[in-house]
Amino acid sequence: xxxxxxxxxxxxxxxxxxxxxxxxxxxxxxxxxxxxxxxxxxxxxxxxxxxxxxxxxxxxxxxxxxxxxxxxxxxxxxxxxxxxxxxxxxxxxxxxxxxxxxxxxxxxxxxxxxxxxxxxxxxxxxxxxxxxxxxxxxxxxxxxxxxxxxxxxxxxxxxxxxxxxxxxxxxxxxxxxxxxxxxxxxxxxxxxxxxxxxxxxxxxxxxxxxxxxxxxx
Amino acid sequence: xxxxxxxxxxxxxxxxxxxxxxxxxxxxxxxxxxxxxxxxxxxxxxxxxxxxxxxxxxxxxxxxxxxxxxxxxxxxxxxxxxxxxxxxxxxxxxxxxxxxxxxxxxxxxxxxxxxxxxxxxxxxxxxxxxxxxxxxxxxxxxxxxxxxxxxxxxxxxxxxxxxxxxxxxxxxxxxxxxxxxxxxxxxxxxxxxxxxxxxxxxxxxxxxxxxxxxxxxxxxxxxxxxxxxxxxxxxxxxxxxxxxxxxxxxxxxxxxxxxxxxxxxxxxxx
Numbered sequence: 001x002x003x004x005x006x007x008x009x010x011x012x013x014x015x016x017x018x019x020x021x022x023x024x025x026x027x028x029x030x031x032x033x034x035x036x037x038x039x040x041x042x043x044x045x046x047x048x049x050x051x052x053x054x055x056x057x058x059x060x061x062x063x064x065x066x067x068x069x070x071x072x073x074x075x076x077x078x079x080x081x082x083x084x085x086x087x088x089x090x091x092x093x094x095x096x097x098x099x100x101x102x103x104x105x106x107x108x109x110x111x112x113x114x115x116x117x118x119x120x121x122x123x124x125x126x127x128x129x130x131x132x133x134x135x136x137x138x139x140x141x142x143x144x145x146x147x148x149x150x151x152x153x154x155x156x157x158x159x160x161x162x163x164x165x166x167x168x169x170x171x172x173x174x175x176x177x178x179x180x181x182x183x184x185x186x187x188x189x190x191x192x193x194x195x196x197x198x199x200x201x202x203x204x205x206x207x208x209x210x211x212x213x214x215x216x217x
Numbered sequence: 218x219x220x221x222x223x224x225x226x227x228x229x230x231x232x233x234x235x236x237x238x239x240x241x242x243x244x245x246x247x248x249x250x251x252x253x254x255x256x257x258x259x260x261x262x263x264x265x266x267x268x269x270x271x272x273x274x275x276x277x278x279x280x281x282x283x284x285x286x287x288x289x290x291x292x293x294x295x296x297x298x299x300x301x302x303x304x305x306x307x308x309x310x311x312x313x314x315x316x317x318x319x320x321x322x323x324x325x326x327x328x329x330x331x332x333x334x335x336x337x338x339x340x341x342x343x344x345x346x347x348x349x350x351x352x353x354x355x356x357x358x359x360x361x362x363x364x365x366x367x368x369x370x371x372x373x374x375x376x377x378x379x380x381x382x383x384x385x386x387x388x389x390x391x392x393x394x395x396x397x398x399x400x401x402x403x404x405x406x407x408x409x410x411x412x413x414x415x416x417x418x419x420x421x422x423x424x425x426x427x428x429x430x431x432x433x434x435x436x437x438x439x440x441x442x443x444x445x446x447x448x449x450x451x452x453x454x455x456x457x458x459x460x461x462x463x464x465x466x467x468x469x470x471x472x473x474x475x476x477x478x479x480x481x482x483x484x485x486x487x
Binding site: 123124 | 341363366367368370371373374375377416417419
C-alpha cells in the first residue's frame with residue numbers, strides 16, 4: 001500500500017440559499033481553486049454542474065473536527081492561569097514547610113556538620129566545634145571532643161566528650177563517655193542506637209529503634 | 218628494585234625482632250635476596266637472634282655517616298646465602314638518624330636486594346618514625362592482649378600520617394601478624410581472638426603464630442625457630458614468608474585446629 005499525506009485548506013459552508021451560493025462562488029471561484037469546499041446540506045444538480053464547470057473540489061456533509069470558539073479559548077486561558085496560581089501557592093507553602101523543617105533540624109543539629117568515615121585510631125584526638133557524624137570505630141586510646149551534637153554508628157572504645165544537645169551511640173562497654181561533664185554509665189546503653197540528651201538538667205537515655213531514626217517529623 | 222618492609226609493633230616485647238629474623242630467613246629460603254636492618258639504635262638485638270653477634274664489625278650508623286662503605290658493614294648469614302644483615306649501633310642513640318641519611322641508605326639497599334626488612338624500635342619516638350618514613354609496606358606484630366593492640370593501633374595511626382608514601386598521596390600496605398597465640402586461652406575467652414583484633418585494627422591478616430616454648434631457646438642459640446621443621450611457630454613463620462613472597466598459602470586456623478584436637482581428647486575420655 002502506498003500513501004501520501006496532504007495538508008489541505010478547507011472552506012466550510014452551508015447550503016441555505018442556492019442563488020447566493022452560486023453568485024458567491026461565481027465571483028470568487030479563483031480563490032477556491034486549491035481548496036477543498038465542505039458543504040453542509042444537499043446540493044441540486046445545477047449546483048453540482050456549476051462546481052464541476054469551475055473545477056472546484058468539494059465534499060458533502062463532512063464532519064470536521066470542531067474548532068474552538070474564542071470564548072472557549074478564553075475560558076481555558078483563565079483556567080490555566082488559575083492552576084498556575086494554585087501551583088505557585090503550593091510551591092510557596094512547600095518551601096515554607098521545608099524551611100521550617102530545616103530550621104527545626106538545625107536547632108538540633110547545631111552547625112557545621114562534619115561527616116567522617118574513617119577509623120579513629122589510638123592516640124588521635126578529634127576536636128570539633130560543630131556536629132559530628134562518625135561512621136566508623138573509635139579505638140581505645142583515641143579522644144573525641146565535640147561542642148556540638150555527636151552521632152557514632154560503630155563501637156566506641158575511646159574517650160568521648162560531648163557538649164551538644166544530644167548524642168547517639170550504640171552499646172559500647174569499653175567507652176569512656178562524658179556528656180556535659182557527667183560520666184554516662186555504659187550499662188545504660190542498649191544494643192541498638194541510644195539517644196543521650198539533656199532534658200531539664202537531667203541526662204535522659206532513650207533507646208532508639210531503627211525506624212525511629214528520623215529527626216525531622 | 219627492592220621493597221622496604223618495616224616490622225613494627227608499638228609495644229615492646231611482642232616478638233618484633235624474632236619475627237624479623239624468622240621472616241627474613243623464610244623469605245631468603247624462597248630464593249629472594251633479603252637484607253635485615255636493625256633500626257633499634259642503642260638496643261641492638263637482631264644480631265643475637267640471628268647468631269651473628271660476633272661478626273658485627275661496622276654498624277648502620279657508620280654506614281650512614283659514610284665512615285665505611287655499605288658492603289663493608291653488611292654481614293652474610295651463616296645459614297642462608299640470600300640473607301644479609303646490617304646491625305644497629307649499640308653505642309649511639311636514636312638522635313643520630315635523619316630522614317636524609319635513612320633515605321640514602323635505603324635507596325642504596327634497594328638496588329641490591331629484593332626485600333629490605335627494617336626492625337623498628339619499640340615505641341613511637343623518632344627512631345620509629347624514621348623506620349616507617351620510607352617503607353613501602355609494614356608488618357604489624359601484635360600479641361593477643363589489649364595493651365599490645367592499643368599500641369599497635371597508635372603505631373598504625375602514626376604510620377598513616379607520617380609515612381612518605383602517604384604524604385605523596387599513596388598508601389602503605391599494612392599486614393598483621395598475631396604472635397604468641399595460646400589456643401586454649403582463646404577458646405576459654407581469656408585471650409582476644411583474631412576476629413576481634415582484626416576488627417579493631419582493620420588491616421589485612423598475614424598470619425598467626427602460636428605460642429611455642431622453643432622460640433626462646435632458638436633466640437638464645439641464635440638459630441631462628443623457622444629452621445626447626447617440627448616447631449609449630451616455625452611452620453607458621455614459613456607460611457607467612459611464603460605469603461610475603463606472593464605464594465598462595467591457605468590460612469591454618471591455629472585457634473580452631475587445636476579445638477578439634479581437644480574435642481578428640483575429650484571424646485577418648487568419655
